[in-house]
Amino acid sequence: MSTEQASIYLKEMGISEWSLRETGPSFTKEEQASAPETPSQTKTNLVPKVYWLFYGKAPSGDAEVLFKNIVRALGLLQSEWEWREPSNTKAPDTSLPCIAFAFGQQAAHSLSGEHEPLENLRDVVLELGGLDLPLVASFDLAHLLQKPADKAxxxxxLLLARSVLQSL
Incomplete structure (x- = not known):
């Protein structure tokens, strides 16, 4: 099968083709010598602008990988988020705009005091038990691993939570 035929079949099946990126520019020895030697020499002092509180069962294994990918996709710095167990409802030690995000029905119930099914709590901005802090509920990370279609x-x-945070 030729490359052209394979491309046609992949396109008909709705599969995107991947291609390798071209290699980056090559640097002269002088340019390489003037480049910083360690990553710390290239760091800038990034100041957090927002703060996320993620609640739920502590992720491990594939769930932890998924969570790290979520944090990366949101573009959050390490200093802009914190993972908490649902029993930890103390106010955050920050003056930054803050949002709480509950992974799973149990966390959502515990934090909001609501007892509706998760399907009814999604797409709604709730309140974190008496702290006047917005709370958005979503699926548990383990659920997302079992049903990848629910990742969308x-x-x-997450986008709802980010829009609420931007409006604070």
Whole structure:
């Protein structure tokens, strides 16, 4: 099968073709010598602008990988988020705009005091038990690993949380 035929079949199946990126520019020895030697020499002092509180069962294994990918996709710095167990509802030690995000029905119930099914709590901005802090509920990370199709819905929940945070 030729490359052209393979491309046609992949396109008909709705599969995107991947191609290798071209290699980056090559630098002269002088340019390489003037470049910083360690990553710390290239760091800038990034000041957090927002703060996320993620609640739920502590992720491990594939769930932890998924969570790290979520944080990366949101573009959050390490200093802009914190993972908490649902029992930890103390106010955050920050003056930054803050949002709480609950992974899973149990966390959402515990934090909001609501007892509706998760499907009814999604797409709604709740309040974190008496702290006047907005709370958005979504699926548990383990659920997202079992039902990858729901990742798109979870991403919508994350975008809702980000829009609420931007309006604070």
């Amino acid at each position: 819905l979870a991403w919508q929940d």
